[in-house]
Amino acid sequence: MKAIQKGFTLIELMIVIAIVGVLAVVALPAYQDYTARAQMSEALTLAEGQKSAVVEYYSDKGQFPANNGEAGIAAASTITGKYVASVTVGKDTSNNATITAKMKASGVNKDIANKTLMLEGKQNAGSFDWTCKKGTTDSVNDKFLPSSCRTASTSSSS
Secondary structure (H helix, E strand, O other), X not given: OOOOOOOOOHHHHHHHHHHHHHHHHHHHHHHHHHHHHHHHHHHHHHHHOOHHHXXXXXXXXXXXXXXXXXXXXXXXXXXXXXXXXXXXEEEOOOOOEEEEEEEOOOOOOOOOOOOEEEEEEEEEOOEEEEEEEOOOOOEOOHHHOOHHHOOOOOEEEO
16 A cells, blocks of 8 residues: 655745745835835825815915924924934925925835925915925935826815
């Protein structure tokens, strides 16, 4: 009588290890991009939280606030999160409102460490248009931005 063999051959095990390796090579970068986008969504949430103070200041004074103190919000270094180091309110050279969220240097995805997300606000015939602004040297790569900020034409009204 023949003995019944149980188990896997060495070739079968090597094939399984190769398949798992290929899946890991493909999945790991996608997962890292996903976690960076999730971390950047905190920056957008904290920045959007300051919109109402900026709009209220504009409605009262007829101009955008120059800093967090004028806007009546907490100091930039105290508006933080798990991944966000600070949120700063100001205005640019065109006198448009800016809300800038700066990511922390450590504890975040390396591709977004020390990077910034900037919202630019403009008064537009009774409403306010907010756009994710790009072009600074420490701006976040588009692929890491939340979907509402990925295109230059993306804006929202307040």
